[in-house]
Amino acid sequence: MENMRKLRKSKRVTQFQLSLVAEVAQETISGYERGKIMPSVETLGKIAAYLETSTDYLLDRTDVALPIDTLVQQRYSDEEMEMIQIxxxxxxxxxxxxxxxxxxxxDIKGTK
Known part of the structure; x- marks a missing residue:
């Protein structure tokens, strides 16, 4: 779960701090990040909520770190969605x- 490690570090959260939130040992967080063990659904949810991301991102299933509710709130136009798909x-x-x-x-727009 490389994304968990990257996001945790970018938010300046230690493994120990995350272990307190997830109610697991620091060594367990290390195991998650190294892909040696997998968290329970409940633990994964706690970690995702604390890091403000999706469980899919933590599980390296997507490269989009924003939680789905944040993405839905942005309400992309049809044209924007088409650009994303392209x-x-x-x-x-x-x-x-x-x-x-x-x-x-x-940059061109910024100079006019």
């Missing part, structure tokens, strides 16, 4: 190029 269908190299194009367009 992006997801691209190769990693093409995704890099697309991000470059968008950054360039943003």
């Amino acid at each position: 992006y997801r269908d691209l190769t990693p190299e093409m995704q890099d190029r697309m991000r470059g194009y968008l950054a360039a367009l943003r």
